[in-house]
Amino acid sequence: MTRTYKFRAVSSLLLAMQNLSPDYQVHYPVPDDQGIDRFYSLADTDEAALKNKETSIYQTLLKNQPVLVPPKGFLLPETEYLLQFVREGNTADVQPKSVDSKTRVIFGIKACDLESFKLLDEVFLSEPEDPRYRQRRDQTITIAAPCASESVYCLCSKFGVDKHSPAGADVVMVPGEKNGGNSETNNAGPVYLQSITDKGEKLLEALYQSISEDENFSGEVEADPEPPHALKVAAGQEKRAPGSAKSEAEGESESEGEDKSEHEPISLEATPDRMEELFEAAIWDELAMRCLNCGICTYYCPTCHCFDIQDFYRKKEGNRYRKWDSCMFCSYSEMAAGLNPRMHKRDRVRNRFFHKLNYLPKTNFVFGCTGCGRCVKHCPVGISINTVLEKIGGERIEK
Amino acid sequence: MQTITSEMREIAKKLLKEGKVDAVLGYTRGEFNTQTIPHLARTEAEASALLFDRFAGKTLSKYLTEDFFLDFFLEGKTVALFIKGCDYQAFNQLLNEERIPRDRVYLIGIECPGMVHRQNLASVLGSEPEEKDLDFQEEKIVDRETGQEIDYQEVLSPFCRVCSYNFPEQPENIDALITIDPALKQPASEETGEDALKAAIKEVDKMSRAERLEFWQHYLNNCRRCFSCRNACPVCTCLKCLFDRETPMYMDRATDQLAQHQFYHLIRAFHVADRCVGCGECERVCPEQIPLHLLHQKIIQDIEALYGHFQPGIDETPSPLAQANENDPDPFEKEARS
Numbered sequence: 001m002t003r004t005y006k007f008r009a010v011s012s013l014l015l016a017m018q019n020l021s022p023d024y025q026v027h028y029p030v031p032d033d034q035g036i037d038r039f040y041s042l043a044d045t046d047e048a049a050l051k052n053k054e055t056s057i058y059q060t061l062l063k064n065q066p067v068l069v070p071p072k073g074f075l076l077p078e079t080e081y082l083l084q085f086v087r088e089g090n091t092a093d094v095q096p097k098s099v100d101s102k103t104r105v106i107f108g109i110k111a112c113d114l115e116s117f118k119l120l121d122e123v124f125l126s127e128p129e130d131p132r133y134r135q136r137r138d139q140t141i142t143i144a145a146p147c148a149s150e151s152v153y154c155l156c157s158k159f160g161v162d163k164h165s166p167a168g169a170d171v172v173m174v175p176g177e178k179n180g181g182n183s184e185t186n187n188a189g190p191v192y193l194q195s196i197t198d199k200g201e202k203l204l205e206a207l208y209q210s211i212s213e214d215e216n217f218s219g220e221v222e223a224d225p226e227p228p229h230a231l232k233v234a235a236g237q238e239k240r241a242p243g244s245a246k247s248e249a250e251g252e253s254e255s256e257g258e259d260k261s262e263h264e265p266i267s268l269e270a271t272p273d274r275m276e277e278l279f280e281a282a283i284w285d286e287l288a289m290r291c292l293n294c295g296i297c298t299y300y301c302p303t304c305h306c307f308d309i310q311d312f313y314r315k316k317e318g319n320r321y322r323k324w325d326s327c328m329f330c331s332y333s334e335m336a337a338g339l340n341p342r343m344h345k346r347d348r349v350r351n352r353f354f355h356k357l358n359y360l361p362k363t364n365f366v367f368g369c370t371g372c373g374r375c376v377k378h379c380p381v382g383i384s385i386n387t388v389l390e391k392i393g394g395e396r397i398e399k
Numbered sequence: 400m401q402t403i404t405s406e407m408r409e410i411a412k413k414l415l416k417e418g419k420v421d422a423v424l425g426y427t428r429g430e431f432n433t434q435t436i437p438h439l440a441r442t443e444a445e446a447s448a449l450l451f452d453r454f455a456g457k458t459l460s461k462y463l464t465e466d467f468f469l470d471f472f473l474e475g476k477t478v479a480l481f482i483k484g485c486d487y488q489a490f491n492q493l494l495n496e497e498r499i500p501r502d503r504v505y506l507i508g509i510e511c512p513g514m515v516h517r518q519n520l521a522s523v524l525g526s527e528p529e530e531k532d533l534d535f536q537e538e539k540i541v542d543r544e545t546g547q548e549i550d551y552q553e554v555l556s557p558f559c560r561v562c563s564y565n566f567p568e569q570p571e572n573i574d575a576l577i578t579i580d581p582a583l584k585q586p587a588s589e590e591t592g593e594d595a596l597k598a599a600i601k602e603v604d605k606m607s608r609a610e611r612l613e614f615w616q617h618y619l620n621n622c623r624r625c626f627s628c629r630n631a632c633p634v635c636t637c638l639k640c641l642f643d644r645e646t647p648m649y650m651d652r653a654t655d656q657l658a659q660h661q662f663y664h665l666i667r668a669f670h671v672a673d674r675c676v677g678c679g680e681c682e683r684v685c686p687e688q689i690p691l692h693l694l695h696q697k698i699i700q701d702i703e704a705l706y707g708h709f710q711p712g713i714d715e716t717p718s719p720l721a722q723a724n725e726n727d728p729d730p731f732e733k734e735a736r737s
Binding site: 034035036068069078079138149152153275285286288289290292293294295296299300308312321323324329330331343344345347376377378380381382386387 | 415429430431434436437438439457462465466467518521522527529567623624625626627629630631643645648651652680683684687688
């Protein structure tokens, strides 16, 4: 039985979560000193600082863009130790490193990033299951924030991601109308939460129980308030009302044929096959020519998940660790004898887009893109998933 | 940059039509009007898409050392290349190192007015530039909705502000030159940019060792080593980069090795110290907005203070760092900093 809760302020919600258990690692989104949105750990924020950031956090939750660094790092860390080894004479003592047992709450995750978790689950939880990923995944609770519309970089609707109703969340959260009067929270408002999964329900119930009797939190939470329409939509209980505010940008991107390019847009279903027709086409040379072969697209993509395993050691001790790899790096497919099947940039660029738009859909029935828009915004030479979709959409093959 | 754009297109079409070159490497519009990307035109039709504007930051000469062009040159083909001053300095360094066949390149210089730093523009606007309806006029930026006017000088890249070499000044070495309207030339760097940059660097210099470490850690700990700065850098041209080596692995990614981020940037900064052409690409491409101008320009400043002005790619080699003389300054003796 899912219940709805209303918290007067985001900061009280976050503090309540921290109060719940010292084992909870709560992450919330807020801009850094350069204006870049990031997930910060509540453990690193003291109470006074948190209250000061009230408006900032609230405003970030309202943004129609995800944070800079995709939250895949919570499930597949940038680097993680697997083993520790110490050499003693002719033997080695090898100790596996365990995954920490903390519950991680990702507060304010967006639909596109949540969707990426589905793909990561597909990869890491199918046979053979990755036990470290499994543990982290089970210990992660997601509280999703919907987007009202798409930013100029976003293309989530192209990939079937419903930004108003983030699929796969444990809890959905919607900011409410701004509080008036109080100078501290002048530009911030309450937040409404509704659980979707059992995991989410347990969290919210425990949260409510722990603070409803606590003097410090008196007046901060209300159970079963009248939920705003946006919350019901987010929870999948209602369709979006036809009259509800739609930005122009959203209207454009959701309607067919409004592509900015001269090419006709291609349907998602037709994309994998069209890619195959174009395996030998010149478009890959054209795109690859300007590609820098850096790791921006892969590291900032919420669905990219390639990793490499390496050893770090000095003298008699060391670690074996797993780290993010990038198929754009020249050494990605380099083999022991120095052979490299993807020596040419063109092959690496082509491979990456095939992985996203052909290999994954054909073998795992998911697309390797959730339309988050990070590659659109950050590729230094303007090669994004849009570029490829537009190019393949318009290509005519002479048979 | 209307006149530069039309001249570019005219020159490119003519060269292609007359068969003087097989391709022209310049710039074109990306997905947004704040995104200008490299463009290779092989036909007159493709040449019509060439353009130059305040977002044409990408230095192009390094592309000529990569796969695509290596094959291109082997096939006996020629390419025309549009380059700004900084890029020209990089081009010369590559020539000196025999990485580019000069006779296969038709060089067209562009007098550059300075590039807009996207993050600066975002700060001034208070939002993402791509979400606004901006008119990039010749002398200023106008927000069509609010009427807000922004002078390019306000939002120039910190590197461009102190640029002293904005076009190839060696007419004997280039094949053509496109100049800009004198009204668009940016004011002399000593007046505006130099002081501001010097002041910014001084702020960091004034910090105690502990503060300075904290300052750099604060920014560098966001580094993910995507290597975009290195790959975008026109003078980072080692065939096998130190940081790509795996045997031995000079730099690894073991979890608690956060210092690796710092090592990477410091080592790279020193490796390119006397090659840096101040193009600002490193900072432009960084998704984490690490203030690299405070690092690379600082090193250029130090070289100037110790050895006098050295213009990479223009002044005679070997550079001051690539030679040792009896009278070289000895900073360890003089160092009075705490």
